Amino acid sequence: MIVPDISQDAVAVADHYDDLDPVYRRVWGDHVHHGYWLTGRETPREAVEALVDAVGDRLRLAPGQTCVDIGCGYGATARQVAVTRGVRVTGFTLSAEQAQYAAAHPVPGVDIQVRDWLANGLADASVDAAWAIESSEHMVDKPRFFAEAHRVLAPGGRLVVCAWLVGTDARGWKGRHLLEPICREGRLPSMGTREEYEAMATAAGFTVTGYEDVSRRVARTWWICAGRLLKVLLVDREMRGVALGARNRGAVLSIPRMILAYRTGAMRYGIFTLTKAGENGTAGDPG
Template identity: 35%
Template sequence: MEPAIGSGLNTAVERYYDITLDLYEDLWGEHVHHGFWDPGEIPGPDGADRHAATDRLVRELVDYARVPAGARVLDVGCGIGGPALHLAGVLGCTVEGVTLSARQAERANEKAQAAGVAERARFHRLDALGTGYPDESFDVVWALESLMHIADRAAFFAEAIRLLVPGGTLAVATWSVRDGELDADEWELVRQILVHQVMPDFSSLPEHERLAGAAGFTEVATVDWSGAVANSWDPGFAQIQRFARGRTVMRDLARERGVDVLGFFHAGPLMTRGFDTGVITYGALRATKPRQAP
């Protein structure tokens, strides 16, 4: 399946993940997302527990959204397939993963083959708002740290409810912004994060709830996981200092891949400041498609 991916934002997101795929995989393994820790826990030396923490975030979203075993799942923004492989393996789900990055889709399919779940986990280069799947194709729509890249979030929620069976589940984990007014310095911090991470804007967790309700979802709930995930930007966890400490490495990467790749390295201190000040938040959302039309 080949999408018609035409918007400037989609093209920028595709390029960003194409040129950083190996960096994320080398540093963070198969999960291109935050980790999850209990209060008071800190990352181990040299990021030793980063894989356990990112694995845990997947399990936390599974538990929070009550994803059932054996479900048919659409994984929106599947990355290189880490969460989907968990869903297909441990839970026996059938997963269709979509991403704007052809390189991510290719790598995810390779990993599914190696894990022995290729018959239950398939990955495609598709726009999440135009996948072409029929109505009521999935029991679960799963979006783990992908909604931030979608400018028209109302359209995402509308598409999710179209694709879900009656009684189906929406499971979202997302970067977000503090609800309420931000001052000029706070907005500048947000702006820098958006630019470097190729995101159009942030919504607050209450705004996500409102969008889900407006699309027709019921039993909408959110939980703030900011404190649980903030350690993800600890230098030991993120491992970015392995590259960032060398000006020559940074310069060579920029020459080879273009200056866009440097956004990968700027993210750490910006996100740390965002979490420390409470400007950047992080949360999960669960919602249900009504079993009967209102």
């Protein structure tokens, strides 16, 4: 587990996203997560929506189900899933700015709340499916993140987690100069390995029914962000002031670290499919 030299908490995470709100939306849009290129010909917008579709496919959602988006950002993923899959979604974000944007773009069946997932207030076994796209990294207590997901899921329910992970080749300078600063600048209390995630999920009661390393399909995200950010800094004086004057500007300027972390194998991107045992105690079909 990589832990930054300055501890991070939920307050720091909320401040990060509130502070950089205009920059994130200008540079990348209302999906605050990687794109997923299957053919390589997708536009960035199509790529981020493709990642949402990949999550929905792994969840095997059925119309009418009740779902939870853990760390929902601007609510774009919740809205896409609700519309395309016919489900109801409750999203949790720490950011008031993100929730305000979501409230201005309502979709039937989607409810976005400003609330910490670790104190979500949901009843036991009250949802059919849950997902966390690049939000588990921000959890101060990752074992509890998994435990809460297991608690609120109904028997047989699925959790899909898309996560930034520590690669097997992350020793020495890669950990010190790439991953630790990425955690610090991105307000990540820690970054775990695949093995650590699977151990925490299993300890919470889940069965790991699927895992895929999609690093090569998502890494292009940061090259696009770098190009867009450079253009913004060069041509938009107002946005340049916002980006460079932000309290959390280190995250904006750490994009080269992300590119190098993927290129060197220090960081990986994994998609986990986890299943809670059904009424008969079985985990269901693998996949």
